[in-house]
Amino acid sequence: MFNLATSLMLWSSLIISYAYTMHAMAQLPRGSSTSRFYDFKVQTTTITKLCNTKNMVTINGIFPGPVIYAQEDDRIVVKVTNETPYNTTIHWHGVRQRRSCWFDGPSYITQCPIQAGQTFTYDFTLVNQKGTFFWHAHVSWLRATVYGAFVVYPKTGVPYPFKYPQEEHIIILGEYWKEDVVQIERTTAASGGSPPVADAYTINGHPGPNYNCSNNDVYEIDVVPGKTYLLRLISAGLNSENFFAIANHKLTIVEADAEYTKPFTTDRVMLGPGQAINVLVTADQAIGKYSMAMGPYSSAKGAAFQDTLAIAHFKYLGAVTNSVSLPAQLPSVNDNLAVKTIMDGLRSLNPVNVPTKIDTNFFITIGLNVQKCHSKTPNQNCQGINHGVMAASMNNISFIMPKISLLEAYYKKINGSFTEDFPGVPLKFYDFVNGPNNIPNDTQSLNGTRVKILEYGSRVQLILQDTGTVTTENHPIHLHGFSFYVVGYGTGNYNPQAAKFNLVDPPYMNTIGVPVGGWTAIRFVADNPGVWFMHCHLDIHQLWGLGTAFIVKNGKGEVETLPPPPTDFPRC
Ligand code: C2O
Numbered sequence: 001m002f003n004l005a006t007s008l009m010l011w012s013s014l015i016i017s018y019a020y021t022m023h024a025m026a027q028l029p030r031g032s033s034t035s036r037f038y039d040f041k042v043q044t045t046t047i048t049k050l051c052n053t054k055n056m057v058t059i060n061g062i063f064p065g066p067v068i069y070a071q072e073d074d075r076i077v078v079k080v081t082n083e084t085p086y087n088t089t090i091h092w093h094g095v096r097q098r099r100s101c102w103f104d105g106p107s108y109i110t111q112c113p114i115q116a117g118q119t120f121t122y123d124f125t126l127v128n129q130k131g132t133f134f135w136h137a138h139v140s141w142l143r144a145t146v147y148g149a150f151v152v153y154p155k156t157g158v159p160y161p162f163k164y165p166q167e168e169h170i171i172i173l174g175e176y177w178k179e180d181v182v183q184i185e186r187t188t189a190a191s192g193g194s195p196p197v198a199d200a201y202t203i204n205g206h207p208g209p210n211y212n213c214s215n216n217d218v219y220e221i222d223v224v225p226g227k228t229y230l231l232r233l234i235s236a237g238l239n240s241e242n243f244f245a246i247a248n249h250k251l252t253i254v255e256a257d258a259e260y261t262k263p264f265t266t267d268r269v270m271l272g273p274g275q276a277i278n279v280l281v282t283a284d285q286a287i288g289k290y291s292m293a294m295g296p297y298s299s300a301k302g303a304a305f306q307d308t309l310a311i312a313h314f315k316y317l318g319a320v321t322n323s324v325s326l327p328a329q330l331p332s333v334n335d336n337l338a339v340k341t342i343m344d345g346l347r348s349l350n351p352v353n354v355p356t357k358i359d360t361n362f363f364i365t366i367g368l369n370v371q372k373c374h375s376k377t378p379n380q381n382c383q384g385i386n387h388g389v390m391a392a393s394m395n396n397i398s399f400i401m402p403k404i405s406l407l408e409a410y411y412k413k414i415n416g417s418f419t420e421d422f423p424g425v426p427l428k429f430y431d432f433v434n435g436p437n438n439i440p441n442d443t444q445s446l447n448g449t450r451v452k453i454l455e456y457g458s459r460v461q462l463i464l465q466d467t468g469t470v471t472t473e474n475h476p477i478h479l480h481g482f483s484f485y486v487v488g489y490g491t492g493n494y495n496p497q498a499a500k501f502n503l504v505d506p507p508y509m510n511t512i513g514v515p516v517g518g519w520t521a522i523r524f525v526a527d528n529p530g531v532w533f534m535h536c537h538l539d540i541h542q543l544w545g546l547g548t549a550f551i552v553k554n555g556k557g558e559v560e561t562l563p564p565p566p567t568d569f570p571r572c
Contacts, residue, residue: 034071034073034074034075035074035075035076035077036068036069036070036074036075036076036077037077037078037079038066038068038076038077038078038079039060039078039079039081040059040060040065040066040078040079040080040081040090041059041060041061041081041083042057042058042059042080042081042082042083042084042086042088042114042146043057043058043059043060043061043083043084044056044057044058044083044084044085045057045058045061045063047063049176049178049200049207049213049214049217050176050178050199050200050207050211050212050213050214051212051213052178054178054179054180055180056145056180056181057084057086057088057137057142057145057146058145058146059146059148062148063145063205064147064148064149064172064174064204064205064236065135065146065147065148066148067148067149067150067151067170068135068148068149068150068151069151069152069153070126070150070151070152070153071126071130071152071153071154071155071156072126072128072129072130072152072153072154072155072158073125073126073127073128073155074125074126074152075123075124075125075126076092076122076123076124076125076126077121077122077123078090078121078122078123079119079120079121080114080119080120080121080122081118081119082114082115082116082117082118082119083117084116085116086116086139086140086142086182087107087113087114087115087116087139087140088113088114088137088139088142088146089105089106089107089111089113089114089137089138089139089570090105090122090135090136090137090138090146091104091105091106091135091136091137091138091480092104092105092122092124092133092135092150093133093134093135093136093150093274093478093510094129094131094133094134094150094257094258094276094483094510095124095126095129095133095150096127096129096481096482096483096528097124097480097481097528097530098125098127098528099528099529099530099559099561099562099563100123100124100125100563101407101481101528101529101530101531101532101562102407102530102562102563102565102566102569103122103123103124103566104480104481104530104532104533105122105138106138106480106533107138107139107401107405108401108402108403108404108405108406109405109406109407109480109531109532109533109549110405110406110407110530110531110533111405111407111408111569111570112404112405112408112570112571112572113139113570113572114570115570118570119568120568120569120570121566121568123566126152129152129258130152130153130154130155130258131152131255131257131258131259131260131276131278132149132150132151132152132170132232132233132234132255132258132276132277132278133149133150133151133152133258133276134147134148134149134150134172134234134236134276135147135148135150136148136236140181140182140185141181141182141184141185141238141539142181142182143236143238143539144174144175144176144177144181144238145181147172147174147236148172149170149172149232149234151168151170151232152258160254161254161260161349162254162263162280163228165227165228165229165230165280166223166224166227166228166229167227167229167230168229168230168231168232169221169229169230169231169232170204170231170232170234171203171204171219171231171232171233171234171244171292171312172203172204172205172234172235172236173201173202173203173233173234173235173236173237173242173244173271173294173310174201174202174203174205174236174237175198175200175201175202175237175238175239175240175306176198176199176200176201176202176205176207177196177198177199178199181238184196185539185543188540188543189543190380190381191380191381191383192373192375192381192382192383192384192388192389192390193383193384193390194303194304194383194384194390194540195239195540197239197240197304197305197306198237198238198239198240198306199211199306200214200306200308200310201237201240201242201294201295201296201306201308201309201310202310203219203292203294203310203311203312204219204312205219206218206219206310206312207310208309208310208311208312209311210308210309210310210311211308218311218312218313219312219313220312220313220315221292221312221313221314221315222315222316222317223283223314223315223316223317224283224316224317225283225284225287225316225317225318226282226283226284227282227283228280228281228282228283229280229281229282229283230254230278230279230280231251231278231279231280231281232276232278233269233271233276233277233278233279234271234275234276235271235272235273235274235275235276236273237271237273238273238538238539238540239273239538239539239540240273240296240297240298240305240306240538241270241271241272241273241296241297241298241299241474241476241513241538242270242271242294242295242296242297243268243269243270243293243294243295243296243297243330243331243338244268244269244270244271244292244293244294245267245268245269245292245293245328245329245330246281246290246291246292246293246314246328247290247291247292247293247314247325247326247327247328247329248285248290248326249281249282249283249284249285249290249314250265250266250267250281250282251265251266251267251268251269251279251280251281252264252265252266252279252280252281253265253266253269253277253278253279253342253345253346254278254279254280255276255277255278256275256276256277256278256346256507256509257275257276257277257483257507257508257509257510257511258276258483258510259348259349259483259507259508259509260348260349260350261345261346261347261348261349261507262347262348262349262505263280264345264346264347266341266342266345267329268329268330268331268338268342269342270297270338270339270342270513272474272476272511272513272537272538273476273511273537273538273539274476274478274510274511274537275476275509275511275513281314283314283316285316287316287317287318287319288316288319288323288325288326289313289314289315289316289319289320289323289324289325289326290313290314290315290316290325290326290328291311291312291313291314291325291326291327291328292311292312292313292314292328293309293310293311293327293328293330294309294310294311295307295309295310295330295333296333297331297333297334297335297339297474298333298334299334299336299339299472299473299474299516300471300472300473300516301471301472302471303471303473305333307333309330311325311328313325336474336515336516339474339513339515340515343489343513343515346486346507346509347502347505347506347507348505348506348507348508349505350505351504351505352485352504352505352506352508354485354487354503354506354523355459355460355461355485355523355524355525356503357459358459358460358461358523359455359458359459359460360424360454360455360458360459360460360461360526361424361460361461361463362424362425362452362460362461362462362463363424363425363426363462363463363465363494364394364395364426364462364463364464364465364548365393365394365395365396365426365432365465365466365467366392366393366394366464366465366466366467366475366477366514366536366546367392367393367432367466367467367468367469367470367472367473367475367546368390368391368392368467368469368470368471368473368541368544369390369391369392369393369396369398369443369444369445369469369470369544370384370385370386370388370389370390370391370439370440370441370442370443370470371384371388371389371390371391371442371443371445372388372389372441372442373387373388373389373441375389385439385441385470386439386440386441387441388441388442390544391443391445391544391545392445392536392541392544392545392546393445393446393545393546394422394534394546394547394548395422395423395425395426395427396426396427396428396443396444396445396446397422397423397445397446397447397448397450397545397548398445398446398447398448398544398545398546399448399449399450399535399545399546399547399548399549400447400448400449400545401449402417402418402449403417403572404417404572405531405572406418406449406451406531406549406551407530407531408565408569410531410551411562411564411565417449418449418450418451418549419448419449419450419451420450420451420452420453420551421450422450422451422452422548423450424452431493432465432466432467432468432469432493433465433466433467433468433472433492433493433517433518434468435468435469436469439469439470439471443469443470445545447545450548451531451548451549451550451551452548452549452550452551453550453551453553454526454550454551454552454553455526455553456526456527456529456552456553456554456555456556456560457525457526457527457555457560458525458526459523459525459526460523460524460525460526461487461521461522461523462484462521462522462523463494463519463520463521464477464512464514464519464520464521464522465493465494465514465519466514466515466516466517466518466519468517472516472517473516474513474514474515474516475513475514475536475538475541475546476511476512476513476514476536476537476538477511477512477513477514477520477534477535477536477537478510478511478534478535478536478537479510479511479522479524479532479533479534480532480533480534481528481530481532481550481552482510482524482526482528482532483508483509483510483524484508484509484510484512484522484523484524485506485507485508485522485523485524486506486507486508486509486512486520486521486522487501487502487503487506487521487522487523488500488501488502488520488521489512489514489515489518489519489520489521490515490518490519491515491517491518492517492518492519493519494519494521499519499521501521511537526550526552527552527555527560528552529552529553529554529555529560529561529562530551530552530562531549531550531551531552532549532550532551532552533547533549534547534548534549534550535547535548
């Protein structure tokens with residue numbers, strides 16, 4: 001369904017005709033050839049999977065949703081019409097939204113949700129950006145079903161920095177629940193405990209033959225022996241990080257989070273929710289059918305996970321149709337070394353412009369908490385560890401969503417929805433990774449909508465430190481509005497004397513898996529005015545409060561100033 005025969009000359013026309021035939025594109029680009037218009041109807045669609053039929057929210061009735069195709073520097077205009085009873089928003093994950101914060105999409109951060117029956121048109125430009133992105137709903141857990149790929153080609157005539165692939169395929173990894181995901185989120189929040197694991201992993205929406213009633217619900221790629229393919233891997237999972245591998249085939253990483261990397265060849269990759277990795281695969285094995293497998297990477301102690309693998313097929317031309325596929329080998333579920341090896345392999349292709357002087361240096365702990373049970377019905381509402389209520393925090397502050405969007409409150413100077421006192425360092429220093437030794441039932445995180453103000457143009461370094469307060473865990477931390485250089489990472493507590501930084505060719509990413517029981521240092525220049533969410537992309541952790549927001553002030557003159565909100569901006 002996703003293969004797109006490509007050649008440099010054919011791009012533009014293919015992009016248009018493909019999108020037009022496949023995905024109900026509203027209008028062909030008009031006027032400027034670099035504007036691309038899409039119509040997204042948020043709909044309730046009946047889907048049958050795993051012997052179970054449910055109504056779920058989709059865009060235009062398609063799951064995964066329509067692919068957006070564009071070229072670097074294009075303007076993207078997406079009219080979103082909400083035909084469901086659910087509040088919705090769409091976030092364009094990885095798009096840096098230069099001077100277009102109003103269109104970023106996270107609910108209650110940059111906008112109020114698009115309510116039932118309402119319409120909102122997202123309008124932004126892909127300034128200096130190309131590669132593999134995705135879009136997803138950014139309200140409640142709708143993201144579990146409302147997501148799709150967003151592919152941005154280089155400008156016409158600009159080649160890839162690697163040999164041209166025979167074909168390209170989008171591979172979106174997802175998690176699927178038989179129940180209504182919005183209901184699951186509500187039930188989980190009310191319980192104080194952990195959510196149920198997904199009923200299945202999916203590859204482009206298909207669980208594959210390992211699950212009940214799913215023998216024919218398998219995604220398949222047909223390949224020609226000897227040819228090389230580009231796979232655009234995207235993790236749209238909700239609460240799970242995942243390994244991906246193809247039986248007997250090597251993967252060569254060439255891009256991570258929509259930025260080119262030095263080619264790095266590996267047997268497998270790991271993607272946390274929010275990450276995208278492009279790999280080249282050569283069909284250099286004996287003619288046959290090989291499995292592409294997606295399985296769990298679960299670094300938290302004692303956490304439940306789905307352990308059945310999603311399988312898709314990598315099928316050679318000439319292979320017997322119903323031949324058995326050769327199984328792919330995935331690392332064990334808690335193979336932290338495998339994850340480190342992949343991370344070590346991510347280097348920017350070209351020398352980069354990392355800030356070497358830092359104006360603003362923050363140390364931010366990230367982790368889980370347990371709050372004391374205050375409910376009169378503890379059996380119902382305090383199902384967390386030690387009969388407490390689960391929470392999560394940055395610098396021990398659990399982020400509470402405001403009632404109107406932070407961006408509106410900030411822009412219109414409406415008082416009372418946030419405070420500007422997010423701490424730049426933890427309130428207490430202790431052995432973050434190893435302490436405390438046993439999990440108490442009250443780790444005393446504070447609730448608040450606390451943000452940090454950044455001066456326009458300030459050079460920012462964040463040290464993100466995982467904690468073992470409840471359990472250490474790899475957290476995929478995502479920053480809106482920027483890509484950041486991952487200049488360092490390691491295990492244990494961050495030690496500035498011992499830490500080694502790469503200021504030569506660090507990867508430039510938008511989501512980074514902070515190592516389990518370890519730390520990561522990231523750097524960026526705060527040169528994009530607006531309000532930018534930073535959060536764990538595991539939705540359960542986001543629900544529990546693992547996030548904060550940065551307000552980047554305007555600079556000087558028009559090009560450093562956020563324009564006013566659009567006229568159709570949703571109201572709360
Ligand atoms: Cu992909 Cu705030 O999210």
